[in-house]
Amino acid sequence: MPDSYRRPTAQLRADGSLRHLLTLEELPVQVIRSLLERSEHYARPFAQPAARSDLLAGRTVAIMFAEPSTRTRVSFELASRRLGADVVNIEVQLSSRLKGESVPDTVATLESMHVDAFVLRDVDPSVPDLVSSSVAEHISVLSGGAGSHSHPTQGLLDALTVRQHKGRIEGLRIAIVGDIRHSRVARSSWHAFAALGAEEIRIVAPRGLMPADDEFARCTRHTSLESGIADCDVVMVLRIQKERMTAASIPDEVSYFTEWGLTAARLRSAKQDAIVLHPQPMNRGVEIASDVADGPQSVIRDQVRNGVAVRMAVLEATLLRGRR
Numbered sequence: 001m002p003d004s005y006r007r008p009t010a011q012l013r014a015d016g017s018l019r020h021l022l023t024l025e026e027l028p029v030q031v032i033r034s035l036l037e038r039s040e041h042y043a044r045p046f047a048q049p050a051a052r053s054d055l056l057a058g059r060t061v062a063i064m065f066a067e068p069s070t071r072t073r074v075s076f077e078l079a080s081r082r083l084g085a086d087v088v089n090i091e092v093q094l095s096s097r098l099k100g101e102s103v104p105d106t107v108a109t110l111e112s113m114h115v116d117a118f119v120l121r122d123v124d125p126s127v128p129d130l131v132s133s134s135v136a137e138h139i140s141v142l143s144g145g146a147g148s149h150s151h152p153t154q155g156l157l158d159a160l161t162v163r164q165h166k167g168r169i170e171g172l173r174i175a176i177v178g179d180i181r182h183s184r185v186a187r188s189s190w191h192a193f194a195a196l197g198a199e200e201i202r203i204v205a206p207r208g209l210m211p212a213d214d215e216f217a218r219c220t221r222h223t224s225l226e227s228g229i230a231d232c233d234v235v236m237v238l239r240i241q242k243e244r245m246t247a248a249s250i251p252d253e254v255s256y257f258t259e260w261g262l263t264a265a266r267l268r269s270a271k272q273d274a275i276v277l278h279p280q281p282m283n284r285g286v287e288i289a290s291d292v293a294d295g296p297q298s299v300i301r302d303q304v305r306n307g308v309a310v311r312m313a314v315l316e317a318t319l320l321r322g323r324r
Helices: 029-042 071-082 103-111 127-132 152-166 184-195 225-229 242-248 253-260 300-319
Strands: 060-065 086-091 117-122 140-146 173-177 200-204 220-222 234-237 275-277
Touching: 029 152, 029 184, 029 300, 060 071, 060 103, 071 086, 071 117, 071 140, 071 152, 071 300, 086 103, 103 117, 103 127, 117 127, 117 300, 127 140, 140 152, 140 300, 152 184, 152 234, 152 275, 152 300, 173 184, 173 225, 184 200, 200 225, 220 225, 242 253, 275 300
Parallel strands: 060 086, 060 117, 117 140, 173 200, 173 234, 200 220, 234 275
Antiparallel strands: none
């Protein structure tokens, strides 16, 4: 793995219901399918009012992010509130952690205040597992992104978006393009697509941004964008960070776009009805052209909207112990 990482504690209760969501790796496919089906219940077209319920009335969700976030943090907060839960946002940079308090001690303090679930994002991929192994039995821990290892709700919402537009994932050819080596999104989406029966998953990247040889089992590897997306049903583009370009021997953003930017002309290599995904934030004119990001094959805004539905389904599944 790219970070210091230990395999997570059990995510399921003895009865098979979901208690924690730390990774999609080795999560039973029936659990993934169940979460996607419940997400469909909460998904609404853009013009319709958002889904709401009081299923989690009286529950409290603490959101603790040690890394910047807009989409994930806001969608977890909206998901919690739309299910009737109380929400506490902890600014980790301003919390007692800066005074030397450990994360488990901070969590223990919040446990005493009747918090029922913790949503965690941290650059250290071991933090969600560390917390999940120490909380009381009735408490759930959900990962909002762990280092470069996992981002399970992003993987679920990507799978949901593909299912909505393609009707299935089974039999599809999917390309994930960009900085694969450092991407928690790539890892979690790969786990979801593979579990749900994608015919072929391609990882497409400059050589310096390819993951280690022992990662992404059974994925085909391409170091050319055109060959990597040829005849694909789904093209998912990842954000490229400036500091990663050096590892790929790419001097600047213009050079990256020249060789690796997804343009309308390059997209023609994929199937005519291919869809384009991007987890955001986007660097327009770097990894993706604006006319592709905003074009008819883009489903990027649907991904954002599906994020709330997926996180509602996950909160419901974990906090209601699998019982509606």
